[in-house]
Amino acid sequence: MRKERGRAGMECVVLGSGTAVPHPRRGSAGYLLRHVGCTVLVDAGLGTLQKLAVLGVSPAEPDAVAFTHLHLDHTAELAPLLFSLRNAGIGRRKALTLLGAPGFRDFYERLRRTYGSWVEAEGYPLRVDEISVRPVSLGSLVITAVPVSHTPQSVAYRVEEPETGKAVAFSGDTDVCGGLVAAARNADVAVFECSFPDERKVEGHLTPREAGEMASAARVGRLVLTHFYPECEGADILGQCRETYAGEIILAEDLLRVAV
Secondary structure, eight states: OOOOOSOOSOEEEEEEOOOSSOOSSOOSSEEEEEETTEEEEEEEOTTHHHHHHHHTOOTTSOSEEEOSOOOHHHHTTHHHHHHHTTSTTTOOOSOEEEEESTTHHHHHHHHHHHHGGGGSOSSSOEEEEEOSSSOEEETTEEEEEEEOSSSTTOEEEEEEETTTTEEEEEOOSOOSOHHHHHHHTTOSEEEEEOOSOGGGOOTTSOOHHHHHHHHHHHTOSEEEEEOOOGGGTTSOHHHHHHTTOOSEEEEOOTTOEEEO
16 A cells, blocks of 8 residues: 655545456545545445455444545446445444436436435435536535536546645546636645556547646646556556656555645
8 A cells, every 4th residue: 555644634535446348456536635623535446345444444434425426337336335334333323415417316316216225314314416517515624516518427536625725626537628617726635537548549538648737737736647547557658648647646556645
């Protein structure tokens, strides 16, 4: 497990640096952002709950789960998370907020109709909210969503600590677009997808060069590349990104910890 220490503020932990394609060392998309008095999950793909257990983080801890879009490699463990919270041994009592782009409430209702009481809150308040133009305050943090180029319901998130101005941006899945630059503008850390190497460009996703271009345009402090498809194995992802971004580049792996 790679750790970065020595700086106060937020901490971002990569729970899953992979995709929908099974990988022996990479789970699907999931990120844990912690700050004093507030814990946020960004996406919850396959492997999220197991990685939380490895970290010793109870499912009762997160104050919110923010979904960048509705593809299964980003949402697959929403139902298992809600099911686990019905276990009396977990003992969740504080409210849980589920966030997504417009249309997310309908997604949750369809999930509830499928699983019934298994995914309904028991013993704690559950808030299902759609985030669009107006930022959402969660404890010590403020979350802003910006539409990006992947699906009609895809957003990037900017999570900010107003007291210090520190910010982390999460691209979700996206192609090159102005929305991503806006979400990541002057962020201390940007967590950008980097699905395929430059020579294997796929519409709706970023290559290393493109991720670097977006990071440079946004003037981010440090860039974490993540969401690697198997095609990235053996490719010079770092070198390709370095052609367009001069700042610090970190290649994500599961359980990587980044201090903000």
